[in-house]
Amino acid sequence: MAIQNIIKPENLVYTKSKILTDIPMHYCPGCSHGVVNKLMAEVIEEMGIQEDVIGVAPVGCAVFIYKFLDIDFQQAAHGRAPAVATAIKRLMPNKYVFTYQGDGDLAAIGTAETIHACNRGENILIIYINNGIYGMTGGQMAPTTIDGMKTATCPYGRNNEVNGYPLNITNLLAILEGTCYVTRQSVHNAGSVRKTKQAILKGFKNSMLGKGTSVIEVVSTCNSGWKMTPEQANNWMVENMFPVYPMGDLKDL
């Protein structure tokens, strides 16, 4: 078949979301951020809410998410995204407001803002990327670094005596009265990507129903920080992180 016949619009099965800009993503090849950013764009486009959505960007690898999604954004100080989002949503209740945060941002420096925004039941969506490491600053230990995992600040592996325990903050958030939907997902294969997209869709819809906060943890890879190939990182995540951070819904009201 001639190429002209193949590229007809009616044969189109996949295209880049209009919400994704043409700015090249700075994420490392193999990193989960790019996939989750794309899913955010697809859901926003499919829901037709570009004009009604405001994102809150974190500090960390995803700080420039505002360059990749063609929507209004506020860039928050490290850990403070849920506080910033609280005010945006309270002052503009008819808008969709989400935060996009990593594990250092959400589960270490921003623990108080995270727990209290969720406990107040703010009608926002929190996207939480958990890759067990500080990526942007060069691979230091995160609150979610699992036991024995080596990072720049625990070079002999995380040791409970010295470093304490990995923090499963999503389990904590699920027991709060203010959360309505708490789920843990991943994006390492086609099936998990589809499930995560469905979760994001549900999270956005919840934020207009007055049911409380939706939290989606995406257990993710940081192959550069983990010093692995993308494939090794995916396998390592499934074998080592999933037992500590198991997949599935923790709460769905």
Next chain:
Amino acid sequence: MSEEIKLMKGNEAIAHAAIRCGCDGYFGYPITPQSEIMETLMEEEPWKTTGMVVLQAESEVGAINMVYGGAGSGKKVMTSSSSPGISLKQEGISYIAGADLPCLIVNVMRGGPGLGTIQPSQADYFQAVKGGGHGDYQQIVLAPASVQEMADFTVLGFELAFKYLNPVMILADGIIGQMMEKVSLPLFQKRMTDEEIKEKYPWAAYGKPSHRKPNVISSLEIESVEMEKRNQRFQAKYRKIEENEVRFEELECQDAEYMLVAFGTSARVCQKTVELAREQGIKLGLIRPITLWPFPKNEIAKYTSQVKCFFSIEMNAGQMVEDVRLAVNGKTEVAYYGRMGGIVPSPDEVIEFVKTKMV
């Protein structure tokens, strides 16, 4: 509507003025001696009348970041705290200044350092006028000396914040916050609608229509060349503020041989001091800076040939005196007298100190 005169505390006056001037949101955390601001707002329940949001945050850090989010939405938002809480807010204030956002921050100062005391103090002068947080930035600092000015500066503070897209701080102290005086409250102004905000503040992040580029509220700029340009723009804005927004008050300055310089509660003490001095035949005057930044340096410099000695009277270890010295620039004497740790100097103490410097 006829003028309404009420008797109330300075803290309460701020709360009422905020509701009346069309404030969209208050975010705070309790701390003495300013908790009446949030308590009054919660009692008034303005969300039922004007639609103003009032929220008790989990911390001062949470509160100032809520202010960031609200300001980035083009809304008229504020927070209040006292000294230790204001220290916690500095990161957020730096981000607000770095993102060109307007907001009002109230500091009802108490004695420090550390947890210090709940008694009134002016020891946060440096923090307020020299930056406080990280990076080269300035906030406009208004120093009320009465309950009336607590109300008036709430309105003025928002006007200046939106005029320059810059944080404005009301720097009061425990006495101004707690004392009761007569106050004429501002007239009611309607809150702006979302449509009005879109038109008036096209930079705000309220959701991107298809016809424009995304609005991004951020203080981040990785390229140092661009970051320097941004800094140059900030500095140009600050020079413009210095040119246009200096506010001060003079008392008996015309023939003064000796001149007090004092703000807030210290200025109230100094008003009495001037009265006592004049009774004793001492030609004493008072310059009361109302804006601590921009500081009335030219207005002070004007008197250097006439005045034998300036006295900076403060409730701290001598902070504003540095700005008085810079204004005077060695042309005449400058002395400092003050009390610390929550003690308010008396007019008699001040006049005795003035006499020790008289030639």
